[in-house]
Amino acid sequence: MNLPLEGIKVLDFTQFQQGPYATLLLADMGAEVWKVEKPGSGDLGRGIGSTNAPPEIYANYFFTFNRNKKSVVVDIKKPLGKEVVYRLAEKADVCVNNFRPGVMESLGFSYEDLARRNSRLIYAAASGFGPKGPKRARPVTDLAAQAMGGLMSITGEVEGYPLSVGSCIADQMGATSLAWGIVTALFVRERTGIGQQVEGSLLGSQIVLQAWEFNQYLRTRELKTKAGRHHPLIPGIYGSFKAKDRYFVIAGVKEEHWQDFCRLLDIPHLVEDPRFDSAEKRRQNQEELIDILDPIFATKEIKEWLEILESLEIICAPVNTYKEVAEEPQVLENEYICNIPHPELGEVQVIGLPIKFSKTPGQVQGLAPALGQHTREVLLQAGYGEEEITELRRQKVIP
Amino acid sequence: MGGILDGIRVMDFTRWQQGPSCTIILSDMGAEVWKIEALEGDPARRITKYAWDDPGPNQGIDKAYFLGLNRNKKSIAVNLKHPLAKEVILKMAEIADVCVHNFRQGVMKRLGLGYEELCQRNPKIIYAAGSGYGRKGPRRSHPAFDLAAQAMSGIMSLTGEKEGYPLHVGAAIADQTGGTHLALGILAALYYRERTGVGQQLDISLLGGQIFLQSWEIDMYTVTGESTTTGGRFNPYTTGIYAVYKAKDKYFVIGGVWPEQWEGLCRALEMPQLADDPRFSTPSARAQNHDELTSILDKIFLEKTADEWLHILAELDIIAAPVYTHAEVVNDPQVLENGYIWEDDHPTLGRIKVAGFPIEFSKTPAKIQRPPPRLGEHTEEILLTLGYSKADIEGFKSQKAVR
Numbered sequence: 103m104n105l106p107l108e109g110i111k112v113l114d115f116t117q118f119q120q121g122p123y124a125t126l127l128l129a130d131m132g133a134e135v136w137k138v139e140k141p142g143s144g145d146l147g148r149g150i151g152s153t154n155a156p157p158e159i160y161a162n163y164f165f166t167f168n169r170n171k172k173s174v175v176v177d178i179k180k181p182l183g184k185e186v187v188y189r190l191a192e193k194a195d196v197c198v199n200n201f202r203p204g205v206m207e208s209l210g211f212s213y214e215d216l217a218r219r220n221s222r223l224i225y226a227a228a229s230g231f232g233p234k235g236p237k238r239a240r241p242v243t244d245l246a247a248q249a250m251g252g253l254m255s256i257t258g259e260v261e262g263y264p265l266s267v268g269s270c271i272a273d274q275m276g277a278t279s280l281a282w283g284i285v286t287a288l289f290v291r292e293r294t295g296i297g298q299q300v301e302g303s304l305l306g307s308q309i310v311l312q313a314w315e316f317n318q319y320l321r322t323r324e325l326k327t328k329a330g331r332h333h334p335l336i337p338g339i340y341g342s343f344k345a346k347d348r349y350f351v352i353a354g355v356k357e358e359h360w361q362d363f364c365r366l367l368d369i370p371h372l373v374e375d376p377r378f379d380s381a382e383k384r385r386q387n388q389e390e391l392i393d394i395l396d397p398i399f400a401t402k403e404i405k406e407w408l409e410i411l412e413s414l415e416i417i418c419a420p421v422n423t424y425k426e427v428a429e430e431p432q433v434l435e436n437e438y439i440c441n442i443p444h445p446e447l448g449e450v451q452v453i454g455l456p457i458k459f460s461k462t463p464g465q466v467q468g469l470a471p472a473l474g475q476h477t478r479e480v481l482l483q484a485g486y487g488e489e490e491i492t493e494l495r496r497q498k499v500i501p
Numbered sequence: 502m503g504g505i506l507d508g509i510r511v512m513d514f515t516r517w518q519q520g521p522s523c524t525i526i527l528s529d530m531g532a533e534v535w536k537i538e539a540l541e542g543d544p545a546r547r548i549t550k551y552a553w554d555d556p557g558p559n560q561g562i563d564k565a566y567f568l569g570l571n572r573n574k575k576s577i578a579v580n581l582k583h584p585l586a587k588e589v590i591l592k593m594a595e596i597a598d599v600c601v602h603n604f605r606q607g608v609m610k611r612l613g614l615g616y617e618e619l620c621q622r623n624p625k626i627i628y629a630a631g632s633g634y635g636r637k638g639p640r641r642s643h644p645a646f647d648l649a650a651q652a653m654s655g656i657m658s659l660t661g662e663k664e665g666y667p668l669h670v671g672a673a674i675a676d677q678t679g680g681t682h683l684a685l686g687i688l689a690a691l692y693y694r695e696r697t698g699v700g701q702q703l704d705i706s707l708l709g710g711q712i713f714l715q716s717w718e719i720d721m722y723t724v725t726g727e728s729t730t731t732g733g734r735f736n737p738y739t740t741g742i743y744a745v746y747k748a749k750d751k752y753f754v755i756g757g758v759w760p761e762q763w764e765g766l767c768r769a770l771e772m773p774q775l776a777d778d779p780r781f782s783t784p785s786a787r788a789q790n791h792d793e794l795t796s797i798l799d800k801i802f803l804e805k806t807a808d809e810w811l812h813i814l815a816e817l818d819i820i821a822a823p824v825y826t827h828a829e830v831v832n833d834p835q836v837l838e839n840g841y842i843w844e845d846d847h848p849t850l851g852r853i854k855v856a857g858f859p860i861e862f863s864k865t866p867a868k869i870q871r872p873p874p875r876l877g878e879h880t881e882e883i884l885l886t887l888g889y890s891k892a893d894i895e896g897f898k899s900q901k902a903v904r
Contacts, residue, residue, distance in 0.1 A: 103697055106689040123716065131689055166720040213863075232839030233861065240815065243756035245736065245743060246822035252830040254745070254754075256671030259662055263734040263745045264752050264824045267670050268659025269715040275678065278713075282685040283860035286530065289692040290505050290865055299863035306841045306859035309830065310681070312672040313522065313856040316842075317569030319827040320854045326827070331666040333648070340648060342657065342666050349667050351657075353646035412643065419649035421667045424722035424729065427655040427712065436635030438709040439719065451723035453716040456709040457686035458636065460702035462693055 105132025106462045110288065113187070113194040114138060114171065115211075117145045119244070119270060120304060121200030121228045122167035123277035128196070128284065129170035130455045130464040136190060136480050137171045137471065141501055144175065144473040168470035169442075169452070174481070175474035175501050182499045184210050189484045191216045191223060196284055200228035203238050213299050222297040224287045228280045232303040242304060247272035251308025256315065258328040265328075275307040332392075337385040342421060343395065345404040349421035352411065357381050359414050366410050367398050440466055474501050504531015505865040509691065511535065512593050512600040513574065514614075516543045518647070518673060519631045519707060520603035521570035522680025527599070527687065528573035529858050529867040535593065535883055536574040539581060540904050542876040545570065562873045563849045569856060571873035572845075577884075578877035578904035581612055585902040592887050594619040594626060599687055603631040606642045616702050625700040627690045631683045635706040645707055650675035654711030659718065661731040668731075678710035740788035742766075745824065746798060748807035756820035760784055765817045770801050845869045877904040 103109070110133040114125045122137075122145070129135045139145050150163035174190075177183040191197060197216055199206050206212055206227070213225045227233065230242020231250065248254050248266045258265035280302035287300050309316060318335060319325065326334040332341040339355045355363050357380075364373045372378050372394070377387045384391055399407060404420055411418040422430060428451055433439050440454045455464035477500050481491055494500045509532040513524045521543075528534040536543070546561030547554055561567035579586040591614075594600065600619055602609055609615055609630075616628045630636070633645020634653070651657050651669045661668035686703040694700055712719060718738065722728060729737045734745040742758045758766055760783075767776040775781050775797070780790045787794055802810060807823055814821040825833065831842050831854060843857035858867040880903050884894050897903045 103693070106693040119717065127685075162720050162724045163717055165724070166717045231835050232841070235835035235838035237835045241818060241820045242822075243743075243820050245754050245756040246820050249745075249752075249754040249824045250822040250830070250833075250835075252825045252827045253670065253672060253674075254752075254824045255826045257660065257668065259665060259668070262662060263747070265660060265662070265668065265734060266736065266745065266754070267656065267674075268729075268732060268737045269656060269718040271656075271670075271674065271714045274714045274716060275681070278678070278681050278685060279859045282526075282681065282688060283862065285685060285688045285692055286505055286860075287862065287865075289688060289695060290862075292692060292695045296864055298865065299861075301861040302859055303839065305836065306839060306857075309836065309841045309856055310859045311674045311677045312827075313569050313677060314518065314566055315672045316827055316831065316856040317565040320831060320842075320856075321563075321565040321568070321850075323828075326671070329671065331668060333669070334671045342652070342669065344666070349652075349657075351648050351652040351669070353648040415644055417644045417646045417649050419645075419652040421652045421657045422655045423658045424655045424719055427653070427719065428723050430653070432634050432638035432640045432653070432708065433712065435638035436706065436709060438635070438706075438712040439723065447724075451720075453712060453719055454709075456682045456705055456713040457689070458704050459686065459690065461699060462690075462701065 104462055105465060106459065107131040107133040110134070110196065111194045112136065113190050113197040115199040115201065116228065117200065118147045119167055119273040120276040121198060122147065123274060124228060124280035125171065125198055126167055126169065127277065127281040130466055132465060135171040137168065137173045138178070138187065139173055139175050139473060141175050141177050148473065165470045166453070170465065170468045171471055172476035172480055173471035173474055174477045177499050178209060180499050182494060182497055186481070186494070186499065187211060188219050192219050193484050194220065194223065195288065196224045196226060198226045202241065203229060203233055217297065222291060222295065224284060224291065224297050224300060226280055226284050226300040228276060229301065229303045231305045233301045244270040244272040244304070247304035247308050251305055253308055253312060256326055256328055256334045259330045260328055272304045272308050275311055276302060276304040279307045332388070337388045338381065339384070343399045345399055345402060345407050347403045350404050350407060351419055351421060353417040355416055359416055362414050363416065366414065369394065369398065442467055444469065477501065505862065506530045506532035509533070509599065510597045512537060512597045514602035514604065515631070516603065517545050518570060518676040519679040520601060521545065522677050523631065523683035524574065524601055525570055525572065526681065526684040534574040536571065536576045536874065537590065538576055538578045538876060540578055542578065546876065559849055560876045562875055568873050572855070573870050574874055575879035575883060576874035576876055577880045580902050583900070583902040585897055585900060587613055589884065589887065589903065590614060591618070591622050594622045597623065597626060598691065599627045599629065601629045601683065605644065606632065606636070625694060625698065627687060627694065627700050628702045629683055629687050630704040631679055632704065632706045634708045636704050647673040647675040647707065650707030650711050653708055654715065655719065656711055656715060659729060659731060659737050663731055663733045675707040675711050678714055679705060679707045682710050740791045741784065746802045748802050748805060748810050750806045752824040753807040753811060754822055754824060755814065756822070758819055762817055762819055766819065769813050769817060772801065843869060847872050880904060
């Protein structure tokens with residue numbers, strides 16, 4: 103066995119992003135993912151974004167979230183289609199969905215329905231706002247979760263709209279939590295033989311992303327608001343600055359670095375300046391200090407500033423655009439972005455697995471499947487014979 | 502049955518946030534986490550409101566930062582450079598399942614606590630490392646904090662007003678994501694070991710975690726070659742009705758309007774004429790005339806409160822939500838009913854609320870079992886577990902090998 107989840111079979115009903123990225127993490131770690139899609143449109147994520155290539159395979163939203171998976175098209179509203187799902191559930195280790203609460207039940211695929219066929223099954227559900235509570239059945243997207251979770255209230259310019267993060271971090275973090283729950287439940291099952299239900303949501307994951315900030319609020323009951331380019335909880339030299347050519351960040355200047363910092367910025371008089379001669383005062387007089395620093399940073403290019411700051415072991419970094427990230431040696435050497443072959447586009451860069459295992463590295467490979475590409479193959483695996491498959495086709499249960 | 506990770510022992514050298522946010526996940530799920538601290542303690546004990554302070558007699562257990570990241574753990578304080586302490590640690594490795602650290606590269610090796618050294622005592626150990634920028638590459642041994650990883654990963658290039666500084670997210674999301682990935686990796690390695698008997702090393706970084714958070718957006722760049730910039734109150738990737746709006750009293754978001762919902766929305770906004778207006782009647786027309794549409798919507802939304810609009814939008818099944826402050830989040834019934842905020846009894850603070858756990862397991866729920874430890878609170882207990890006698894322990898203490 104060369105992969106952490108080798109041999110594990112996942113019955114995957116997920117669509118869009120939160121669910122598919124959870125099952126992609128499982129697939130990258132070696133699980134065989136059977137992506138069950140409806141005839142016609144398939145996963146609605148297939149329609150989002152597009153490149154010049156045929157949308158059914160290359161729409162890059164779908165491409166991002168579905169590599170390494172097998173696509174099985176089944177009409178799950180027909181009785182024979184339901185039977186297909188039950189038979190797949192018998193062979194599966196994990197079932198995942200991100201339908202709204204109640205949908206799986208109404209399809210006849212509740213935990214009880216499937217556990218009756220396979221008591222060891224791990225049954226995972228991803229939701230927007232959690233399985234309980236007054237908003238449990240509301241439709242949700244990433245933006246709604248960023249808003250409800252409080253993250254937007256501390257992000258943005260001081261005077262201005264609360265801002266969302268420009269990328270779908272709620273979906274991605276929701277996916278990670280769900281994958282973590284599934285792997286944990288697999289571990290429990292290996293030790294005890296018990297299958298169970300696992301629930302993860304966008305809202306819960308957003309709260310965990312802010313564990314410190316929430317606990318700070320809960321202890322002090324002081325509400326922080328947006329701090330623009332600075333940090334709502336860490337006043338001082340902690341935020342973004344503009345060099346002659348581009349932006350960079352400084353993540354704090356320690357007390358023992360203050361003197362050298364002033365010397366290297368050619369402002370030695372500030373060392374003794376009573377407005378700034380202690381960390382506490384630099385926090386109190388942050389605005390004045392930043393007003394002094396901004397014109398200084400505008401005099402040199404980022405490369406020079408980073409060298410100067412790094413010589414003091416001050417934590418700093420460039421504010422990269424995606425172009426710069428995709429070219430950054432640090433990113434490429436660690437394979438956070440890696441190349442995979444593509445039949446028409448040649449080599450394409452994709453996001454790698456963020457976890458590096460020494461003995462069981464993941465498998466970042468394969469394209470997203472065409473709709474229904476593996477229907478027959480997976481049905482054969484589930485024990486269907488050729489004649490039965492032909493009959494399912496004739497009855498339009500599968501294409 | 503009890504906790505998910507009952508019986509799993511974790512040697513935890515982590516400090517600050519990225520590492521502790523990983524081991525809190527393991528300890529919430531029942532693992533026994535031995536927080537191995539230097540004699541002066543995890544520097545996180547010193548983080549008080551804004552400042553870097555003396556941790557006081559409670560050694561940070563009553564301060565949000567340490568409290569939030571270290572519940573359910575046991576503290577053993579040792580002088581890592583003392584030969585006696587080193588032997589104690591190697592002895593711990595003999596009965597531990599997992600070792601986690603977030604030191605800079607080379608530190609564990611220099612201490613004589615590299616993977617090879619621990620493997621000699623216990624070949625099945627899982628050895629996990631969290632770093633700022635990853636195990637390889639030119640920045641592998643640079644110091645890093647949350648902010649630096651947000652900057653390097655590109656997430657700041659998409660966040661902020663259209664004209665203005667790139668902004669970082671107001672919360673330490675790089676640390677928390679890194680900690681989550683580290684825990685996910687450890688769990689996968691434990692599962693693999695359970696099936697094959699083989700232990701291994703694994704590593705994650707803040708930078709890798711931030712890139713993962715942007716999978717779609719970065720793939721969009723690498724596949725199309727088109728770079729995107731900050732979108733202000735709009736999402737940089739959509740020109741639909743997917744943005745922050747201001748009601749009479751406060752802000753709220755709309756997370757997309759499906760084509761079939763457009764007519765209903767126009768009626769609910771009391772602007773039925775917009776439904777057939779050729780500037781807005783199709784999704785692509787609405788995208789083309791996005792600015793015009795926004796200025797119409799902005800004016801209308803000011804007429805009612807956020808609650809009123811959210812009620813109206815919910816009737817139409819349109820995705821919308823309030824922009825909550827932290828105070829509103831922790832009092833929201835949706836949050837409380839799902840257990841995303843936990844309540845607990847704390848030795849000095851009494852009944853408190855803390856950020857909880859995002860996953861609900863039907864048979865093996867995560868839970869709080871003990872408050873964060875004082876420095877060295879469990880030194881003696883852990884040494885006794887390792888087979889040392891009371892007299893040995895007194896000897897270690899008098900030689901300042903442990904505290």
